[in-house]
Amino acid sequence: MKKIYLFIVLIVSMIAVSCEDDIHKRNIDNKNASEVDPQYLFSYAMENLARQMADADYNQNLDRFWANYFTQTTYIQESSYDPTNRDVGGSIWDNIYTEILMELKDAKAGVRALDAIKATEAEKANQLGMIKILEVYSWQYLVDNFGNVPYGDALDIHKTNPAYEDAATIYSAIADSLTSAISGLDAGASGFGADADILFGDDIAAWKKFGASLQLKLGMRLADVNASLASTLVTGAVATGVFESNADNAAFAFSSSEPYVNPMYNYFVTDSRNSDFIASDFFINVLKSYADPRIAFYYDDNIAAGYVGGVYGGAGNAYANFSHANPKIYTPDYPGILMDYTAVEFFLAEAVQRGIISGDANTHYVNAITSSFEFWGVGAADLATYLAQPSVVYDAANWKEKIGMQKYIASFNQGHEGWTEAKRLDFPTLAVAASNKVPNPNRLLYPTDESLVNAANYNAAASAIGGDELATKLFWDVN
Template sequence: DDQFDNLNTDPKNPQEVSADFLFTSSTQALGDQMASPNVNLNIFRFISQYWTATTYLDEPNYNLVNRGIPSNQWAILYQNVLLDLENAKTNVQEGLVVSEGALSQEDIDARIAQINVLQALTWQVLIDTFGDVPYETALQGADNPLPAYSDAETIYEDLINTLIDADDALANGDGFSSSDVIYGGDMTNWRKFSNSLLLRLAMRISDSNPALSQDAANTAIDNGVFTSNSDNALIYYESSPPNTNPLWEDLVQSGRSDYVTANTIVDKLNDLNDPRRTYYFDDNVSTGYIGGIYGASNSYSSYTHVGEVFLDPAHEGILLDYAEVEFYLAEAAQRGYASASDAETHYNNAITASITYWGGSDSDANTYIAQSDVAYDSANWKESIGTQFWIAMYDNPYQGWSVWRKFDAPAFNLPEDTGNPVPLRYTYPVTEQNLNPTNYNAAAAAIGGDTQQTALFWDVN
């Protein structure tokens, strides 16, 4: 029997790996999925109307089913991110880590807190994509083959608590370091990242649950959020495959000409004389920046291409940045949350952070903000914050879509080819309809129907 056993042991692949390997892998998988423009994986850059397609119009017209996009978003986040992180957690507890000597309880807790931060970010992306999702019963493999869906708002509350707890753990111990491809083990940055994420969650529910929003936001701000672009949570891609920014794979390596910038953002930036145009866009059209008609067939040569900075294989991927945090602070101040004051200052900081991140100067930012169309208008604060927040999220398109859903600003175009309305969520994966039908049906009923136009629980005003 021993001989038979040995034959069935794979000599090429390990049965055990340290938590570090899984932590790195899941961070990269998360970064890839958030950055990728691949029409088989997501439509974030279309749905946020930053880009549009040249020839193949299904995706900018919000056809999600043809390429199984919801299934891919779902599978990548559950399998390649959440499961590996969950597995890393177990391995940390079992001492399967890259470490000289055994870990102290503080170091174990710090590592688990890092994992919790990335998991919280991922869960939020899942919820903001679909609404209710399997949570408590998820990731249990054979133990729970038919996971039930949990209420999205309840999960949010749980995530908020997890992040509040994470702050102490991150402060008191040493976490993953060499395998931390975001901060290289800098726990000060991890605390700010965790609190900034908490702030993101808190502000998302400012309309649906103002009390919790306020409490959580105050906690986050008091514990310390990002204060400059050097705090940004970024994925540092490498200059050669396979560890490049997925943008490069689809824009450069593929040799294809699938994308041009969309008129929605190009027109807006032209109107506002936005200094970020030089970075966001290429100057391939001699007559200026001309965005492709959103959702129509567009000749690649006639419209403005994506800026050169996005063609660098080592271009950083963004998980959460300082500009985003300042916009939340502006909203919190506007809403009168105790820990934030002066919405306009935060608003201006946010715009300045975005412009300087992309290469502009402080004076570029000042000139820009001085324009009446840009200057903060507290009477129409949703319009002001929504528009500028959306512009700033150009390379974090998933947030761009969320901003639009949250602030209902700026005005988006209807896709030219079909006139379909902008989705408020993804429909659930077809695989769930097939493989988890009872729970799927319950979830569809709970959220008010599995359609693109069912608003998420926080999308109430």
């Protein structure tokens, strides 16, 4: 009898284990990966970053309006400096934190877990360096939009109400991270591979230049508020080696076929929103005041009388009556620019003028304008005529105006850079919206949800920066 009982217990136990195994197996998703190779996370984050910078969808990105390169026709809230209507701050916040920084964090963890068979130590170091460079770019973009933002706690899934941190402190931290990333790159080894690295095709030397150029930008943003750190960053970047021509540009190669096309094509053509965008009178007037031949490359020649801009932030701008975007900039495979040689040369001109580095400011200034003309395909004769104009000729006594105006003009279609640098250099003074008389904002507003779901930290951050207001200046904007 005892033997029969033991046998029954054994059978029941085996059945229970079998059932438990079956239950666990049912919880396994056999169609979707439970672990993702870090190269795919890296590529996904990189594409999302490029899309954010290139996007013209005013649910996701306001910079082409806020830089005054375009204004709207029917829906004028965004060109009237109203980011709350569509909670654009929330869209940018979600994209940078969840679709870019979180993916890069997971990619970093995946790289560190790779064994020697899958990647050598030099390859892993390169991969981590590439990730860090994109992280720094993303963090700077957040700070330059909002000011103080969640940083140390931001990507911790266990901290649902992350504290905001001081923007200047974040800048210092990402500067350290960038320096580490650049020093860890080894051009003699590969990184994620050419297929995964859509930006530079696994050219580690190119990544090193990109990192140094980004370091230069970080340094120059700090020039008025932290001269010591600015000098360290700028001299270090120049010593490493920054972009030397348009061939070095950090240009993301979008595809000519869906779903990897330029997002501006998606919005203008697929979604048929191009009729919401017209040239602004503010920028058209700037271009005409310099007799700038790039006007024909920036905008379409759809108006027989010439190039005409609509009243910035004004109601009643009919699409047919004003100049439109040049169709070239919203073709499916038009590249998305993260950073270019033109910006680098303007930064170098300023660095020389400020006495941070040696050299000739005028040479860098001319190089910057020249590279912009070359990028847009403007001829050499037109360039020579343009550079000879007294309004364009470099003047060290008025360097902020000279560099500020020319950099603003050259930053067309890179709205965030144009808007940001105009605030930092104070040239030009961007337009007041005609519809409501609101002046050009100094920052984006925090996401609407933050005041509800993270109220204590939101209130503390708003108080620390001087209020969650459009007029509140960023920490580096002291002029």
